[in-house]
Amino acid sequence: MFFLKIKILCTIFFHLMLTFSILSQQIVESFELSSTKQIIIVVANSINTDKGSLYRYERSERSTWNLISNPIPVIIGRKGFALGDGLISLDDAGMDKKVEGDKKSPAGVFTLTKAFGFIPEKELNELKIPYVQITDMTECVDDSESKFYNQIVRNNEVDTVDWNTSEKMRKSDPWYRFGVFVDNNCSPVKSGNGSCIFLHNWNGPDDTTVGCTAMSSEKMKEIVLWLDMKKMPILVQLTTKLYNRQKDEWGLPDLK
Secondary structure, three states: OHHHHHHHHHHHHHHHHHHHHHHHHHHHHHHHHHHOOEEEEEEEOOOOOOEEEEEEEEEOOOOOEEEEEEEEEEEOEOOOEEEOOOOOOOOOOOOOEOOOOOOOEEEEEEEEEEEEEOOOHHHOOOOEOOEEEOOOOEEEEOOOOOOOOOOEEEOOOOOOOOOOOEEEHHHOOOOOOEEEEEOOOOOOOOOOOOOOOEEEEOOOOOOOEOOOEEEOHHHHHHHHHHOEHHHOOEEEEEEHHHHHHHHHHHOOOOOO
Protein backbone atom coordinates (compact mmCIF):
# COMPACT_ATOMS: atom_id res chain seq x y z
CA MET A 1 0.00 0.00 0.00
CA PHE A 2 2.83 2.36 0.88
CA PHE A 3 4.55 1.81 -2.46
CA LEU A 4 1.23 2.24 -4.28
CA LYS A 5 0.78 5.67 -2.66
CA ILE A 6 4.33 6.63 -3.62
CA LYS A 7 3.64 5.56 -7.23
CA ILE A 8 0.43 7.61 -7.31
CA LEU A 9 2.22 10.67 -5.89
CA CYS A 10 5.02 10.31 -8.45
CA THR A 11 2.47 10.08 -11.26
CA ILE A 12 0.69 13.22 -10.04
CA PHE A 13 4.03 15.04 -9.73
CA PHE A 14 5.02 14.03 -13.26
CA HIS A 15 1.78 15.34 -14.72
CA LEU A 16 2.09 18.58 -12.74
CA MET A 17 5.62 19.10 -14.06
CA LEU A 18 4.49 18.32 -17.61
CA THR A 19 1.64 20.83 -17.30
CA PHE A 20 4.03 23.44 -15.91
CA SER A 21 6.43 22.86 -18.80
CA ILE A 22 3.66 23.30 -21.37
CA LEU A 23 2.39 26.46 -19.67
CA SER A 24 5.91 27.86 -19.47
CA GLN A 25 6.39 27.30 -23.21
CA GLN A 26 3.08 28.99 -23.93
CA ILE A 27 4.13 31.99 -21.82
CA VAL A 28 7.40 32.27 -23.76
CA GLU A 29 5.57 32.06 -27.08
CA SER A 30 2.97 34.64 -26.03
CA PHE A 31 5.70 36.98 -24.80
CA GLU A 32 7.46 36.83 -28.15
CA LEU A 33 4.29 37.67 -30.05
CA SER A 34 3.08 40.35 -27.67
CA SER A 35 6.46 42.08 -27.71
CA THR A 36 6.65 42.64 -31.44
CA LYS A 37 5.55 45.93 -32.92
CA GLN A 38 6.30 45.03 -36.53
CA ILE A 39 4.93 42.06 -38.38
CA ILE A 40 5.15 40.73 -41.91
CA ILE A 41 2.36 38.32 -42.80
CA VAL A 42 2.52 36.02 -45.81
CA VAL A 43 -0.55 33.95 -46.60
CA ALA A 44 -1.23 31.46 -49.39
CA ASN A 45 -4.43 29.71 -50.39
CA SER A 46 -3.08 26.19 -49.85
CA ILE A 47 0.00 24.26 -48.76
CA ASN A 48 0.73 23.37 -52.40
CA THR A 49 0.64 26.73 -54.17
CA ASP A 50 3.71 28.83 -54.92
CA LYS A 51 1.83 32.16 -54.88
CA GLY A 52 0.88 34.29 -51.90
CA SER A 53 0.22 37.78 -50.55
CA LEU A 54 2.37 39.82 -48.17
CA TYR A 55 1.00 42.29 -45.59
CA ARG A 56 2.88 44.66 -43.28
CA TYR A 57 1.54 45.89 -39.96
CA GLU A 58 2.82 47.97 -37.05
CA ARG A 59 1.41 47.94 -33.55
CA SER A 60 0.51 51.32 -32.04
CA GLU A 61 1.06 52.37 -28.43
CA ARG A 62 -2.55 51.32 -27.85
CA SER A 63 -1.74 47.82 -29.13
CA THR A 64 -3.76 48.34 -32.31
CA TRP A 65 -2.38 46.79 -35.49
CA ASN A 66 -2.15 49.34 -38.31
CA LEU A 67 -1.77 48.30 -41.95
CA ILE A 68 1.41 49.89 -43.36
CA SER A 69 0.87 49.18 -47.05
CA ASN A 70 -1.54 47.38 -49.33
CA PRO A 71 -0.88 43.65 -49.75
CA ILE A 72 1.62 42.75 -52.45
CA PRO A 73 2.03 39.56 -54.50
CA VAL A 74 4.86 37.21 -53.56
CA ILE A 75 6.10 33.81 -54.62
CA ILE A 76 7.02 31.07 -52.15
CA GLY A 77 8.72 27.70 -52.58
CA ARG A 78 7.83 25.96 -55.81
CA LYS A 79 6.31 23.06 -53.83
CA GLY A 80 4.41 25.24 -51.36
CA PHE A 81 4.65 25.09 -47.57
CA ALA A 82 6.20 22.74 -45.05
CA LEU A 83 6.18 23.17 -41.29
CA GLY A 84 9.17 25.26 -40.25
CA ASP A 85 11.10 25.47 -36.99
CA GLY A 86 10.43 28.90 -35.49
CA LEU A 87 8.96 30.52 -32.39
CA ILE A 88 5.80 28.43 -32.07
CA SER A 89 5.06 24.73 -32.54
CA LEU A 90 2.27 23.89 -34.99
CA ASP A 91 2.30 20.11 -34.99
CA ASP A 92 -1.39 19.93 -35.97
CA ALA A 93 -0.99 22.12 -39.06
CA GLY A 94 -1.62 19.27 -41.50
CA MET A 95 1.63 19.52 -43.42
CA ASP A 96 5.01 17.82 -43.59
CA LYS A 97 7.93 19.17 -41.57
CA LYS A 98 10.50 21.08 -43.54
CA VAL A 99 13.69 19.28 -44.53
CA GLU A 100 16.71 20.30 -46.57
CA GLY A 101 16.07 20.27 -50.31
CA ASP A 102 12.27 19.89 -50.19
CA LYS A 103 11.75 23.09 -52.23
CA LYS A 104 9.14 24.27 -49.71
CA SER A 105 8.87 27.50 -47.75
CA PRO A 106 8.67 27.19 -43.96
CA ALA A 107 5.26 27.83 -42.42
CA GLY A 108 5.17 29.29 -38.92
CA VAL A 109 6.32 32.30 -36.92
CA PHE A 110 9.91 33.50 -37.24
CA THR A 111 12.05 36.35 -35.98
CA LEU A 112 13.73 38.66 -38.48
CA THR A 113 17.11 39.74 -37.15
CA LYS A 114 19.30 40.74 -40.10
CA ALA A 115 19.13 42.02 -43.65
CA PHE A 116 21.61 41.78 -46.49
CA GLY A 117 22.38 43.27 -49.86
CA PHE A 118 24.99 44.28 -52.40
CA ILE A 119 25.05 47.96 -51.37
CA PRO A 120 27.50 49.03 -48.61
CA GLU A 121 25.82 49.69 -45.27
CA LYS A 122 27.11 53.29 -45.17
CA GLU A 123 24.94 54.09 -48.19
CA LEU A 124 21.75 53.00 -46.39
CA ASN A 125 21.10 55.85 -43.99
CA GLU A 126 17.61 54.66 -43.08
CA LEU A 127 18.76 51.18 -42.01
CA LYS A 128 17.50 50.09 -38.56
CA ILE A 129 18.37 46.39 -38.59
CA PRO A 130 21.75 44.57 -38.61
CA TYR A 131 23.00 44.32 -42.18
CA VAL A 132 25.42 42.05 -44.04
CA GLN A 133 26.99 43.38 -47.22
CA ILE A 134 27.23 40.62 -49.80
CA THR A 135 30.70 40.28 -51.34
CA ASP A 136 32.32 37.73 -53.64
CA MET A 137 33.31 35.79 -50.51
CA THR A 138 29.83 35.64 -48.97
CA GLU A 139 28.18 32.23 -48.87
CA CYS A 140 25.15 30.74 -47.14
CA VAL A 141 26.02 27.20 -46.10
CA ASP A 142 23.43 24.53 -46.95
CA ASP A 143 25.66 21.51 -46.25
CA SER A 144 24.00 19.91 -43.22
CA GLU A 145 27.30 18.29 -42.16
CA SER A 146 29.05 21.65 -41.79
CA LYS A 147 29.43 23.45 -38.47
CA PHE A 148 28.38 26.58 -40.39
CA TYR A 149 25.11 25.02 -41.61
CA ASN A 150 22.35 27.60 -42.07
CA GLN A 151 24.73 30.53 -41.60
CA ILE A 152 25.84 33.39 -43.83
CA VAL A 153 29.64 33.50 -43.71
CA ARG A 154 32.57 34.95 -45.63
CA ASN A 155 34.76 32.11 -46.76
CA ASN A 156 37.94 34.14 -46.17
CA GLU A 157 37.05 34.81 -42.52
CA VAL A 158 36.35 31.28 -41.19
CA ASP A 159 38.93 28.98 -39.65
CA THR A 160 38.14 26.20 -42.12
CA VAL A 161 35.87 25.73 -45.13
CA ASP A 162 34.21 22.48 -44.06
CA TRP A 163 31.27 22.51 -46.47
CA ASN A 164 30.75 20.99 -49.89
CA THR A 165 27.66 22.96 -50.91
CA SER A 166 26.58 26.55 -50.38
CA GLU A 167 24.89 29.50 -52.04
CA LYS A 168 27.41 31.92 -53.58
CA MET A 169 25.29 34.92 -52.75
CA ARG A 170 27.03 37.59 -54.87
CA LYS A 171 26.34 35.50 -57.97
CA SER A 172 22.61 35.45 -57.25
CA ASP A 173 21.78 38.68 -59.02
CA PRO A 174 19.11 40.11 -58.98
CA TRP A 175 17.71 37.85 -56.25
CA TYR A 176 20.06 38.82 -53.43
CA ARG A 177 20.55 42.51 -54.18
CA PHE A 178 18.37 42.98 -51.10
CA GLY A 179 16.99 40.46 -48.67
CA VAL A 180 16.20 39.48 -45.09
CA PHE A 181 17.33 36.31 -43.31
CA VAL A 182 14.38 34.34 -41.90
CA ASP A 183 15.26 32.72 -38.57
CA ASN A 184 14.03 29.24 -39.47
CA ASN A 185 15.89 26.36 -37.83
CA CYS A 186 18.11 28.66 -35.80
CA SER A 187 17.55 28.01 -32.08
CA PRO A 188 19.22 25.58 -32.16
CA VAL A 189 20.25 24.73 -35.71
CA LYS A 190 19.27 21.12 -36.46
CA SER A 191 21.07 19.23 -39.20
CA GLY A 192 18.85 18.68 -42.23
CA ASN A 193 15.91 20.81 -41.07
CA GLY A 194 16.32 23.48 -43.73
CA SER A 195 18.72 26.34 -44.37
CA CYS A 196 19.24 29.69 -46.06
CA ILE A 197 15.62 30.85 -46.00
CA PHE A 198 15.23 34.48 -47.04
CA LEU A 199 12.87 37.19 -48.12
CA HIS A 200 14.46 38.45 -51.33
CA ASN A 201 13.99 39.98 -54.79
CA TRP A 202 12.30 38.09 -57.56
CA ASN A 203 13.11 38.17 -61.25
CA GLY A 204 9.45 38.70 -62.10
CA PRO A 205 6.09 37.32 -60.91
CA ASP A 206 6.60 34.06 -62.83
CA ASP A 207 9.88 33.37 -61.05
CA THR A 208 10.28 30.42 -58.68
CA THR A 209 12.19 29.68 -55.47
CA VAL A 210 13.33 26.56 -53.63
CA GLY A 211 12.04 27.74 -50.24
CA CYS A 212 12.40 31.50 -50.00
CA THR A 213 9.71 34.16 -50.31
CA ALA A 214 10.37 36.59 -53.16
CA MET A 215 8.87 39.89 -54.31
CA SER A 216 9.60 42.94 -56.47
CA SER A 217 12.95 44.63 -55.82
CA GLU A 218 11.22 47.92 -55.02
CA LYS A 219 9.11 46.33 -52.26
CA MET A 220 12.03 44.30 -50.93
CA LYS A 221 14.18 47.39 -50.45
CA GLU A 222 11.24 49.17 -48.84
CA ILE A 223 10.91 46.33 -46.32
CA VAL A 224 14.66 46.27 -45.55
CA LEU A 225 14.58 49.98 -44.71
CA TRP A 226 11.30 49.67 -42.76
CA LEU A 227 12.36 46.87 -40.40
CA ASP A 228 13.41 48.13 -36.99
CA MET A 229 15.13 45.83 -34.47
CA LYS A 230 13.78 47.93 -31.60
CA LYS A 231 10.30 46.84 -32.70
CA MET A 232 11.24 43.12 -32.64
CA PRO A 233 9.97 42.26 -36.15
CA ILE A 234 8.59 38.83 -36.97
CA LEU A 235 7.35 36.94 -39.99
CA VAL A 236 4.11 34.96 -39.85
CA GLN A 237 3.84 32.67 -42.87
CA LEU A 238 0.80 30.37 -43.13
CA THR A 239 -2.07 29.25 -45.29
CA THR A 240 -5.02 31.62 -45.12
CA LYS A 241 -7.10 28.94 -43.37
CA LEU A 242 -4.45 28.34 -40.72
CA TYR A 243 -3.90 32.06 -40.21
CA ASN A 244 -7.61 32.64 -39.59
CA ARG A 245 -7.61 29.74 -37.12
CA GLN A 246 -4.68 31.12 -35.12
CA LYS A 247 -4.98 34.91 -35.37
CA ASP A 248 -7.18 35.50 -32.32
CA GLU A 249 -5.16 33.17 -30.10
CA TRP A 250 -1.93 34.86 -31.15
CA GLY A 251 -3.29 38.41 -31.12
CA LEU A 252 -2.76 38.98 -34.85
CA PRO A 253 -4.65 41.44 -37.05
CA ASP A 254 -7.58 40.71 -39.33
CA LEU A 255 -6.23 40.86 -42.87
CA LYS A 256 -7.78 43.67 -44.90
